[in-house]
Amino acid sequence: MSNRPPHLQQDDINALLDARHEAPFSVLGIHKSGRTSWCVALVPDAEDVTAKVGKKTVPLQRIEGPLFGGKVPASQSHYELMATYADGTEHSFLDPYQFGPVLGEVDQYLIGEGTHRQLWKALGAHVTEHEGVAGTHFAVWAPNAKRVSVVGEFNQWDGRRHPMRRVGGTGVWEVFLPGIGEGALYKYEIAPAEGAPFLKADPVGFGAQHPPETSSVVRDITGYGWDDDDWMQSRGKAQQRDQPISIYEVHLGSWRRTAEGRRLSYKELAEELVGYAKWMGFTHLEFLPISEFPFDGSWGYQPLGMYAPTIRFGPPHEFRDLIEAAHKAGLGVLLDWVPGHFPSDAHGLAQFDGSHLYEHADPREGYHQDWNTLIYNYGRTEVKNYLVANAQYWLEEYHVDGLRVDAVASMLYRDYSRKDGEWVPNRDGGRENYEAIDFLKEMNVVCYGAVDGIMTVAEESTAFPGVSTPVDAGGLGFGFKWNMGWMNDTLRYIEKDPIYRQYDHHLMTFPIDYSFSENFILPISHDEVVHGKGSMIAKMPGNEWEKFANLRAYYGFMWGHPGKKLLFMGCEFAQWEEWNHDVSLDWDALHGDKQRGIQSLVRDLNHLYRETPALHRRDCDPSGFRWLANDPAQSLSAFARFGEAEDAPVIVVCNFTPVERSWSVGTPEAGLWEEVLNTDAAIYGGGNRGNHGAVQTTETERDGHPQSIDITVPPLATVMFRLRK
Template sequence: MTTQTDIQGTAPPHSEIEAILRGRHGDPFRQLGMHRVGEDGPLVVNVFAPDATEVTVTDTKGGEIARLELIDREGFFHGRVGRDAPFAYRLKYRNHSGHEWSGADPYSFGPVLGEMDEHLLAEGRHEELYRRLGAHPMVHGGVEGTAFAVWAPNARRVSVVGHFNAWDGRRHAMRRRGATGVWEIFVPGIGQGEIYKFEILGAYGQVQPLKADPVGFAAEVPPAQASVVHGLPRHEWTDDGWIAARGGDMTTKPVSVYEVHLASWRRTLENGMLDYGEIARQLIDYVTEMGFTHVEFLPVTEHPFSGSWGYQPVGMFAPTSRFGSPEDFAGLVDSLHGAGIGVIVDWVPAHFPTDAHGLGQFDGTALYEHADPRQGFHKDWNTLIYNFGRAEVANFLRASATYWLKEFHVDALRVDAVASMLYLDYSRNDGEWIPNRYGGRENLDAIEFLKRTNQVARDYAPGALTIAEESTAWPGVSRPVDEGGLGFDFKWNMGWMNDTLRYMAEDPINRKYHHDKMTFGLHYAFSENFILPISHDEVVHGKGSMLGKMPGDDWQRFANLRAYYGFMWGHPGKKLLFMGSEFGQGREWNHDQSLDWHLLDDARHEGVRALVRDLNALYRDLPALHQRDCRPDGFRWIEGGDAEGSVFSFLRMGEDGTPPVAVISNMTPVVRERFRLGLPQAGSWQERLNSDAAVYGGSGVTNEGGIEADESQPMHGLPASAEIDLPPLATVFLTPA
């Protein structure tokens, strides 16, 4: 072993050492690790180890080669190694108490990112950038450890910190990869489960609050905020058949969605949250019984504040750790697929929170967001807005979409708050927004981002869907991009929801004055591929529950709700219902409590649940109710203008040869005996479902004896007509017998 005594002329300049000691060095790989001094000089090793009093260079088997000299008492070691050619080595440390430990030198490893990664990242075209950025356990140079990479182009220095280095940002300062703005380092000896953050010396010389990994795959359970080394999810998928069979023209298939907030769907008796595995076991049984085709989860992306329900995410690549690991979430999706249930997740690219450990001012500049609050801040939600015009930011978000669809086999992304993305003046007064380059209010960058995201989603996850929550009359939301649209598969019909709920809130005696609220939606029902949403937003913030919106005494409230659900399931458009609404929960939804499952002991609530179950079965079984949900030839009014009677009657039609379905809704508490309506063919008809049936808690006014339509009295422009007993506050479905 060589002992170092002569370091004159081989040690780094004092200014370089001082910069490392002060955490101000922007290129530590230039000094730390093994280097040759000059072109033909000796090989030296420089090490920063502030908790060591001795550092020795060893070979990979532990044989001592050179003892380094402490040339700065804060822990900078330097020395020659006495060999002519570079070699693989390890470091052995000893502290003042005599404790010894050893490990590979993080500054002895070359880059992990390749030139193609650099090229794609710089251009914003790395659609699977999560395979390179983030924390990836791996074997590098024959050594186990974790490769870290993060985008922070304006930073002066970026370090990865954690328990493994006493949260000291000087110890694992990263290598900058040229013009890409990406920093990387391979840290030997740490792996799955290690917690970490990034310490960033910002553009203006200030150390930023410690930042969670933007591309982290797992995180600590909130309120803790660190990222967790995890790597890509490792799950042995069993849903090949499901993935191969999904897709096609979903506008012609039944889509009935059960929207779920995982933390409050069900809880244990101790009011504890279920984990992903228990959710899978209970939810599959329930959704299967109820006949929903899909579940939609409120955002599962990691979020610090539970009260945001996930809509203020920090971890765009991390399933929330509240319910388990990424593999546990993958298992939930796999199990649902195995039961024939599709999975939709809410995805939030419209905004992000200002939490100090998040993306805001990430490298000391407005990196992910706009610097100008007129472009970069949502007053409504106190959140920041992504700079969609920056290629790297758009790429980051597209890669997140790809990640959920490809790596977790999610069947659809429901994109939140699309309207806030499309309009520069969204929820802003004059002078509070900046027009686009043409002087308009359209956010051209966001438009291009949405189009490209929808295209990339199809390329990377064939058969997967995208769904827009878009509340304005923006044209072509669900039209293909090559036809001038935004490229979504479906759009939530917010107008229908608002109009019909306002109608239902009216006392039945006044409904004749608001008849158009139920019929107006048919003027535009086929302008988009619509989903009819009764979502979480309708049962919070003082809006009350669905049952609570209904007027009248208890009997009328339940009857109104059943009649409304019947109208909804008969109406053109796919269906979505938020949890608890399917059994008429009485109180407003509280995200901190379980649903009131005990209400199912009450026959009235169980009746509502049974109705929704049977509506789903009818919707799936009768092609006329779903095949032409998004086409005008799938709908015809029988009588849409009966305002005085507050009765709505229409036909639903499927493909040629498919029996039609007549849907009649009486929105008054008056029984209409021998009510005559036109029908498309003579002969026997049968009542397939009646929301007033006793089994649902109704009064039992039904047409069990059968219905005969004849051609002697054509009516409503149809060749035949029949008389039925129309029950009070009810919806009836008829089909040819």
């Protein structure tokens, strides 16, 4: 065959035509044989192909099928191919197989070692200029694939057209496609070691189609002009454990919808949600997961696009607009982050290159029975690198202020929610998942070391030690941990009929015994108002008045108790219905005086908490708390909160019966104690009973203190007093 280049063997031809060639760059493009340059191009459906090399246009001959080749002049410039089709149309394009590799030796070394901290800058689809030409560089990790191609509308989703090159021994494949830019749809077609090729979305894709469509989308995430320097420089202090942190947890798709039922966009949320959270006095917003996910009903907790903010509310730069708006309003932003499991959807990570690449092969390690999802193989260096880099990505690229890590307990224990015989012990025969523990430690060390002023939070429901202890002191390294024990105990208590509370007083008092073992956040989260659990107001016993009074007293107790605060949307105004992710919150409920009263109370609690050092400065320090009195028979409690020496202490008194009480309580200091909050106040929908001002101590010893105050405690109410200094 005279028109066949010497470097092109029949085996190469067959492999190219069958889309199974493992090294396409070795045969496609221009290659020299002696002093002669040969061009080989694979152009399906073309009738004729010519190559424009320098100033010369050379027709290429059909070698076999869609494979064309011929002698071309030597040239240092980029060459173009011109394809003519049966209908007479012509298409001119730069041949991708003339471009050298994009990934350098440092990238290859770090990827191979599993320590590429900014992995997203090497992998994924990057709009860039390479060798003076604009286009997109694609790179994906698929070490066990026989061939990987980029496919999209730009090449008729044909895996023959743009097969990629292997990058050393890293298991990464890459190709630079000139002329491809922002908004292009793409997937990877992967030919496994055995079996037919299949399509996968990009594990490091920065954008995705709106579900149920499953393609990745080329997104240029560079060049955003951030204007939040003041916040970024000050947030480190605002997120320390001695600062007030009150978090408003939000599901973006159902916080508020338009009259037509449309979800608000990121840009609309930047105005409406941010403005509301600021007005309510919260310090932080926390978003349920926004990493792209296929199923609305998972609320984002089954993510597949770990590097893509969901397109449901707008493109990536508009998500940045939302973050920036929050920062300008003085609000931090936390993201729910889900490294504990992922769904098995065909376009996702499951058996990504035909092998169990991201997940364990053994279902006893790699399958979550509770959620019908797969579990990452944390012991594989590349998988750990993928997840650690993802955590840093959100903090660095999107200026997110912290990550709340979902379902940490399920990661820490190999026998989580499993029966005997359904799990694999660790190397020492125990239940702890050493690989997951190492991953979490590394994630915290890397994130705190790489990005100033951030915080990480663990949703961890067991007594695993040292969750919020630094790694160098033997802990997991989180900044804070959700206090699930406090939430479970206190909700069990407040749901009881008041007549029975005297027998379970310990449910309100016992949590203090462990309240300082971690840096705790007190969470009333989305999990407490779904799946038949009812809304917060619906949990409360009694008639309508008693329900609202109970809830007001509970919120007062929560804001007075040591620990940072978290409240899920809708709970702040006591909507009657439990949360439904498919519809908006019931904002019409605020037409009712009692709902407006709850909203006003939460707003005032936030402002009081932020403005009163004794209520937040020692949230995580036992010296910031002291019991004053407990009367289980009457469901009464009194405790004091302290800041630094110069800070006025606060007394919190709770009455969880529907009977007004007169009570004498010992105080830590003599003086005038001003009533600064009363959940029974008329503005909150209460009966306006209480002390209406300040109470002077008397020299009457009580509860081990040389002085005390005589107070009125309204029914089903929490009252706070601050020493006037």
